[in-house]
Amino acid sequence: MAEITDGKEWSNHLCGCFNNINTCLQTFIVPCVTYGQNVEASGECHCIVGALAAFVPIYNWILWAKSRGKIREMKGIRGDKTNDCLTIIFCGFCALNQENMEMFPAQPSSQSMARD
Template sequence: MENQWTSGLCSCMEDGKTVCLTCFCPCVAFGRIANIADEGNHGCGECGIFYGLICCVVGLPCLFSCTYRTKIRRKFGLPESPASDCITHCFCESCALCQEYRELKNRGLDPSIGWNEHMQRATSPPMGQYMKS
């Protein structure tokens, strides 16, 4: 059984900050998404720069970004909708990035802090544990 996306592809206005980030700084948004999807194996900066280079050289960043949509879908068991990952990114790159960013946030993986920070927070004992009574 597949899970469902927590928001729709065209639900961009649910989160104004994410809309602005994905529309005006797609390299940053993509880099953050890729860092989480790759579980920290690739840094936000390196993925964002590569995305920008593809955008400048080839003009089709969707050829790269759609592979990360696939990783996110597989990670959470999400359906490939409303179309294939490649078509979704080719025809609606900003909306796809925005949806993926929201999906990660809605599932407790805030892309703005990165994978390593999530892992550090997950393994750190609660602050009160160190306090003496």
């Protein structure tokens, strides 16, 4: 995976955890599910295998860093392995949310809350 220096930014900021409250709650309550969804979306492994890998020390960080790098490559987002690793270590839950919201953007609600 090469460093992308002239790509775009993530569609959700790292601290934008509450942009999708469903993803935020899922990640807070069962982070292994979000982790599994992200590694499957990146093509690293199956969702269930990824969710189980979340419980294997060291391997989970290696798989996560590879997955985050692939997500960046697929979406053309600038960054490098060092930033990926630091983000995972220091902002794990936020990184899971950010990756998940990048791969599965929120669909507009079928019911409008606006009043006529």
